[in-house]
Amino acid sequence: MAEEIKYRTCNLCEAICGLEITVEDGVVSKIRGDKEDVFSKGHICPKAVALKDLYEDPDRLRYPLRKVDGKWERMEWEDAFEYVADRLVSIQKQHGDNAVGIYQGNPSIHNLGTTLFSPNFVRSLKTTNRFSATSVDQLGHHLAAEFMFGHMNKIPVPDIDRTDFWVIMGGNPIISNGSLMTAPDVSGRLKAIQTRGGKVITIDPRRTETAERADEHVFIRPGSDVYLLLAVIREIIARDEIRLGHLADIIDTAQIEQIRELVDPYTVDLAVAKTGIPKETIDSLITGYISAKRAVWYGRLGVSANRYGGLCHWAINTLNILTGHFDTEGGAMFTSPAVDIANRKSRTPKFNRWQSRVSGLPETGGELPSGVMVEEILTPGEGQIRAMVTSCGNPVLSVPNGNKLDEAFDSLEFMVSIDIYLNETTRHADVILPPATGLEVPHYPVAFHNLAVRNTANFSEPTMPKAEGARYDYEIFLGLQQAIEKRTLSEEEIEKKATYYQMNPELLLNMGLSAGNTGADLSQLKANPHGIDLGPLRSNLKEKILTNSGKIDLMPSIYIDQLQSLTQIEEDQDTYLLIGRRHLRSNNSWLHNSQRMVKGPVRCTALLHPDDAQTLALSDGETITVSSDVGQVSLPVEISDEMMPGTVSIPHGWGHHRDGIQMSVAKAHAGVSMNDLIDNKIVDTLSGVSVISGIPVQISAGSAA
Ligand SMILES: Nc1nc2c(c(=O)[nH]1)N[C@H]1C(S)=C(S)[C@@H](COP(=O)(O)OP(=O)(O)OC[C@H]3O[C@@H](n4cnc5c(=O)[nH]c(N)nc54)[C@H](O)[C@@H]3O)O[C@H]1N2
Ligand SMILES: Nc1nc2c(c(=O)[nH]1)N[C@H]1C(S)=C(S)[C@@H](COP(=O)(O)OP(=O)(O)OC[C@H]3O[C@@H](n4cnc5c(=O)[nH]c(N)nc54)[C@H](O)[C@@H]3O)O[C@H]1N2
Numbered sequence: 001m002a003e004e005i006k007y008r009t010c011n012l013c014e015a016i017c018g019l020e021i022t023v024e025d026g027v028v029s030k031i032r033g034d035k036e037d038v039f040s041k042g043h044i045c046p047k048a049v050a051l052k053d054l055y056e057d058p059d060r061l062r063y064p065l066r067k068v069d070g071k072w073e074r075m076e077w078e079d080a081f082e083y084v085a086d087r088l089v090s091i092q093k094q095h096g097d098n099a100v101g102i103y104q105g106n107p108s109i110h111n112l113g114t115t116l117f118s119p120n121f122v123r124s125l126k127t128t129n130r131f132s133a134t135s136v137d138q139l140g141h142h143l144a145a146e147f148m149f150g151h152m153n154k155i156p157v158p159d160i161d162r163t164d165f166w167v168i169m170g171g172n173p174i175i176s177n178g179s180l181m182t183a184p185d186v187s188g189r190l191k192a193i194q195t196r197g198g199k200v201i202t203i204d205p206r207r208t209e210t211a212e213r214a215d216e217h218v219f220i221r222p223g224s225d226v227y228l229l230l231a232v233i234r235e236i237i238a239r240d241e242i243r244l245g246h247l248a249d250i251i252d253t254a255q256i257e258q259i260r261e262l263v264d265p266y267t268v269d270l271a272v273a274k275t276g277i278p279k280e281t282i283d284s285l286i287t288g289y290i291s292a293k294r295a296v297w298y299g300r301l302g303v304s305a306n307r308y309g310g311l312c313h314w315a316i317n318t319l320n321i322l323t324g325h326f327d328t329e330g331g332a333m334f335t336s337p338a339v340d341i342a343n344r345k346s347r348t349p350k351f352n353r354w355q356s357r358v359s360g361l362p363e364t365g366g367e368l369p370s371g372v373m374v375e376e377i378l379t380p381g382e383g384q385i386r387a388m389v390t391s392c393g394n395p396v397l398s399v400p401n402g403n404k405l406d407e408a409f410d411s412l413e414f415m416v417s418i419d420i421y422l423n424e425t426t427r428h429a430d431v432i433l434p435p436a437t438g439l440e441v442p443h444y445p446v447a448f449h450n451l452a453v454r455n456t457a458n459f460s461e462p463t464m465p466k467a468e469g470a471r472y473d474y475e476i477f478l479g480l481q482q483a484i485e486k487r488t489l490s491e492e493e494i495e496k497k498a499t500y501y502q503m504n505p506e507l508l509l510n511m512g513l514s515a516g517n518t519g520a521d522l523s524q525l526k527a528n529p530h531g532i533d534l535g536p537l538r539s540n541l542k543e544k545i546l547t548n549s550g551k552i553d554l555m556p557s558i559y560i561d562q563l564q565s566l567t568q569i570e571e572d573q574d575t576y577l578l579i580g581r582r583h584l585r586s587n588n589s590w591l592h593n594s595q596r597m598v599k600g601p602v603r604c605t606a607l608l609h610p611d612d613a614q615t616l617a618l619s620d621g622e623t624i625t626v627s628s629d630v631g632q633v634s635l636p637v638e639i640s641d642e643m644m645p646g647t648v649s650i651p652h653g654w655g656h657h658r659d660g661i662q663m664s665v666a667k668a669h670a671g672v673s674m675n676d677l678i679d680n681k682i683v684d685t686l687s688g689v690s691v692i693s694g695i696p697v698q699i700s701a702g703s704a705a
């Protein structure tokens with residue numbers, strides 16, 4: 001029996017764990033944590049074995065498909081590229097460039113080929129109707145990075161390996177394995193904080209799995225975080241606790257005065273009223289955070305896709321900066337990665353340079369908010385989207401008002417999806433182009449080394465051969481781009497692209513490495529299959545800041561209007577507030593086609609506090625209907641005091657009951673989609689980010705159907 005051991009980095013989530021994979025006679029027989037991985041040191045989660053399931057999944061698509069009279073037929077790759085280019089370009093010639101839209105989903109950033117080669121493909125489409133998962137996720141972090149530090153990707157990460165006081169607001173890293181904080185083995189790192197005498201505090205409407213391990217949990221009313229954050233800033237200033245430290249000469253003190261005036265109305269008393277947190281709890285939280293020598297305030301998805309998510313991330317950066325917990329050990333810090341994606345000076349900020357056609361929401365980084373996709377497809381007029389490209393995404397399940405988006409996709413003249421599954425979104429496509437993925441591709445987590453709690457670099461060779469006839473994702477993007485540009489560019493322009501058309505991920509990666517912070521090249525990375533350790537995070541903001549002034553912009557003007565208006569907002573107290581949740585064996589809308597990932601008790605349930613269940617006369621496990629202004633879903637209720645009274649939690653990414661999907665396991669565990677309850681028009685007006693948390697809903701007993 002031929003047995004081989006191979007090493008690679010898991011690309012399923014941000015934690016980038018090293019894997020040790022045993023291949024026997026060409027079949028993956030074991031996937032374990034790589035104990036020698038310089039970063040993850042053997043840690044993995046149950047999802048890692050899904051890489052084998054994905055590789056072997058009989059439902060996975062392996063060659064291009066075209067829908068002809070409602071039936072799927074196999075296509076040759078070159079024919080598919082030509083056909084897709086023909087359709088897209090002819091629609092654009094007739095209706096203008098913006099008649100084609102594109103949605104790029106979450107795995108885009110987890111795949112090297114897509115990360116490196118999709119941007120130029122997108123440019124070849126010349127459309128402003130570009131959407132991605134960013135605007136249902138981390139856009140507020142990018143905005144704060146762009147305006148405060150001069151680059152969208154200059155996002156600070158919590159130095160959790162050296163902090164003594166970690167505030168986790170709206171994140172559940174024990175389950176999500178960390179986000180905008182690449183940290184394999186959050187559990188071990190959290191324990192280490194406690195072992196060295198430090199403290200971990202969670203602020204969340206649900207007492208999460210992370211809260212269970214924390215020293216203290218604080219329930220907060222969904223969507224109200226901004227009031228707590230502004231009260232913290234107000235208190236820091238009022239208590240005279242500003243410590244700018246080494247950052248003093250890159251901070252303009254007049255801006256601190258401006259902040260003092262702007263936050264003055266946001267008292268602790270107002271925070272108490274808005275958040276539902278007792279005054280003593282807020283006081284002791286503030287005192288603990290300010291007085292800890294090494295502390296960091298970390299906010300994640302619960303405060304990102306939140307009504308005031310944009311402002312919240314300015315506030316979180318600001319309170320870390322004002323208290324000296326920034327660019328210092330144990331505070332919020334910046335990486336020094338081997339391939340640096342935040343190294344070019346910003347000219348004018350990439351924000352609000354254009355607006356969406358129907359609702360006038362701002363562009364950020366060249367993209368419009370995904371929440372407007374529905375109306376841009378369904379509203380007639382010049383600039384209406386008539387054709388869509390989707391890649392690495394399942395927006396029917398992951399973007400608010402999924403049911404409506406389902407209808408919208410159905411109405412398109414043409415749609416092409418780059419995806420490995422025939423699912424809720426890709427079923428609307430005319431052509432599906434499936435890439436090789438997972439174990440079949442080379443990997444280097446470009447984005448996540450930039451967001452990691454330690455500087456490391458790790459390249460993975462493909463572990464398994466790509467399926468016969470399959471194409472790598474970069475080959476698909478290059479194939480499509482060439483076919484499009486053949487139709488839209490002059491011969492001269494095409495000639496200039498000849499070298500680029502011959503590129504591959506390794507060549508581009510090597511270019512990135514040589515321009516990076518370490519001078520490492522690909523051959524060095526290849527010689528170190530367990531990765532190269534580049535040490536703990538280092539204070540580097542003063543040399544690396546990218547604003548034009550060379551200073552931190554502590555009070556960018558984009559935030560001021562919202563800062564001046566929030567005290568007047570009255571909340572509707574009469575409804576339940578819907579929040580989401582993640583499960584260790586899920587990955588957004590996918591991985592539900594692996595039996596190992598979906599086994600066990602039904603997971604798509606509505607969590608509700610016992611007092612609320614009693615008011616509504618509900619018993620555990622019975623079917624309830626949750627309804628909102630845009631839809632309703634029926635699912636089992638799970639009664640649990642881990643919920644804050646008045647809130648209800650449903651996981652996203654389910655709803656595999658739709659016709660025409662080819663995912664046999666997922667279909668058998670259909671669940672419902674919480675995004676069928678969320679109005680796509682509810683956005684953070686500052687950033688355009690979809691609000692997926694704190695959605696007002698009604699609850700009633702019984703099934704709607
Ligand atoms: N209500 C609610 N909605 C949410 C969230 C929430 O918490 N609550 N979370 C939001 C967040 S944070 C995110 S990031 C989004 C994610 O939502 P999406 O961006 O839509 O991403 P996924 O749901 O992960 O879908 C991934 C798709 O990529 C395909 N895929 C997997 N691997 C590959 C590959 O290698 N190549 C290609 N081409 N395709 C591949 C899968 O088959 C699947 O169709 O959802 C958001 N939506
Ligand atoms: N197992 C697994 N891991 C994943 C994913 C997955 O689907 N499954 N998805 C990946 C992706 S794309 C992402 S972006 C990350 C996200 O990773 P995290 O940011 O850790 O996201 P969640 O686990 O959704 O945790 C969000 C928390 O915010 C809380 N919350 C909701 N509303 C509010 C609010 O208004 N205020 C506050 N303070 N809290 C609130 C929720 O109860 C929840 O506990 O996870 C990644 N990792």
Ligand code: SF4
Nearest residue numbers: 010012013016017045
């Ligand atoms: S934690 Fe994330 S990177 Fe690590 S094994 Fe699990 S899915 Fe893979």
Ligand SMILES: [Mo]
Nearest residue numbers: 106133137138
């Ligand atoms: Mo995400």
